[in-house]
Amino acid sequence: MTSAYQEELGILNHQLVEIANLVGTAMNRDTKALLTADLTRAESVIQDDDRIDAMTSALEERCFDLIEQQQPSDRDLRYLIGALRIAASLERMGDLARHVAKQMRLRYPRLTVPDELHSTFTLMGSIAEAIVSKTGEVIRTQDVTLAADIxxxxxxxxxxxRELFSIVMSNDWTHGVEAAIDVTLLSRYYERYADHAVSVTRRVISSVTGEPYAGIALD
Amino acid sequence: MTSAYQEELGILNHQLVEIANLVGTAMNRDTKALLTADLTRAESVIQDDDRIDAMTSALEERCFDLIEQQQPSDRDLRYLIGALRIAASLERMGDLARHVAKQMRLRYPRLTVPDELHSTFTLMGSIAEAIVSKTGEVIRTQDVTLAADIxxxxxxxxxxxRELFSIVMSNDWTHGVEAAIDVTLLSRYYERYADHAVSVTRRVISSVTGEPYAGIALD
Structure with missing residues (x-):
């Protein structure tokens, strides 16, 4: 491998981290938008997702070129295939952030999240923020010890x-079917977002160790 | 490329078709199980998903080996990377089929789908069946003209x-919040299942034509 090639791989990795950061910013904005019915913030998430999609597409093409251009070592090849998968997961995390924003926009100017679930979504937002920041760190440093925290x-x-499910299905729920479905879907977006972050870290582990990827149920 | 290599690629393609068939069988069984509260059938879907996961993992490893073993031509490499992506989508379709079965099992022996949504889920089941059967055909024949039908x-x-949403959110809905959430999630599983099938056909197109993959929003 030439050092120019290694440099290319470094740039690629830097771009993955950049996409992870954008995806993190999107979900942070979502949580704020959701809890304060801030339409401008939600709109910015929706717009930024196009940028995330464009960046992941460009990165995929670049991985593809790098696999083709030179016969990469086993390790580099594993890295490039892992990068393709990580890009796909990050793109989906961006889609999930967009889903949250669109759901919020649908009910605007009403708040989508009733008062008694305010703390649940605040917590979900904090967890999403912590997870995606560590995920970016795992990609950047390839330090797989952070995976346990994630x-x-x-x-x-x-x-x-699960707790949210039991709240909306209890007899104390007074907000009706539409609000129940809204918050269930929103909660599912946050939960899937975290699942994809776990999937990214497992891809990094697999790429670093050469062990097969330990899958996580995603859809 | 040696003809042994081409033969390996042929076997790989055959295995992808086989997984697509299993994923199709799973969703067909789901629809029947859902509409008749047939627990045995639902349990078989849940069990078979382990097989689907094992087959996709084995296939991923095989793709990886084939990329490493020989310097594949541009076309073969594109095919192998496409196969990795298709396997991931099929695995997720299997997960979605398992989600449907588990949701049905959760409410058993009650029917999860109220009478007025019987025809909706019957239709969703037929469409899923048609889509996955054509998806298998696209993988098998690489005939991308079927993509328009899909x-x-x-x-x-x-x-x-969307129609289901308006039904459960209307004032005529008499089945309460739990049933509304159940059918919304079930409907979403069918809808995502179809999205992943579309994604598979786009991967085949991209692999055949060499054009960049035209993404579909997935999560």
Whole structure:
């Protein structure tokens, strides 16, 4: 491998981190927009997702070129294939952030999240923020020891998602079917977002260790 | 490229078709299980998903080996990367089929789908069946002209999903919040399943034509 090639891989990795940051910013804005019915912020998430999509497409093409151009070493090839997968997960995280923004916009100027779920979504937002920031760190440093923290946060997100189900299905729920469906979908977007972050870290682990990727159920 | 290599690619393609068939069988069983509260059938879907996961993992490893073993031509490399992506989409379709089965099992022996949505889910099941069968055909034959049919079916699925929303959110809905959330999630699983099928056909197109993949919003 030439050092120019290694430099290209470094640039690629830098771009993955950049996309992870954008995807993180999108979800942070979403949480704020959701809890304050801030339409401008939601609109900016929707617009920025086009940029995320364009960046991931360009990055995919670049991976493809790099695989073709030179016969990469086993390790570099594993990295490039991992990068393709990570880009796909990040793109989906961006889509999920866009879904949240669109759901909020649908009910604007009403608040989509009733008062008693305010703290749940605040927590979900914090967890999403922590997860995506560590995910960016894992991509940047290839330090796979952070994966355990990310898994713990993901479990906490799952717990909040289940808790929300029991809240909206209880007899105390007074906001009707539409609000119940809205918050269930929103909660699912946050939960899937965290799942994709876990998937990204597992791809990095697999790319670093050469062990097969340990899948996580995604859809 | 040696002819042994071409033969390997042929086997790989055959395996992708096989996974597509399994994923199709799973969703067909789901629809029957859902509409008749047939627990045995639902359980078989849940069990078979482990097989689908194992097959996709094995296939991923095989793609990886084939990329490494020989310096594939541009076309073969495009095919192998496409195959990796298609396997990931099929695996997710299998996960979605498992989600449907688990949702049905959660409410068993009650029917999860109220009478007035029976025809909606019957239709969604037929569309899923048609879509996945054509998707298998596209993978098998690389005949991309079928993609237009698949897109039309996907649009019909989207329409049914939106229609279901308006049914559960109308004042005529008498089944309460839990049932509303159940059918919304189920409908979403069918709709995502169709989206992933569209994504698979676009991957085949991109692999055949060499044009960049035209993405579809997935999460």
């Amino acid at each position: 898994s713990v946060s993901d479990e906490e997100m799952d717990r909040l998602h | 897109s039309v079916s996907d649009e019909e699925m989207d329409r049914l999903h």
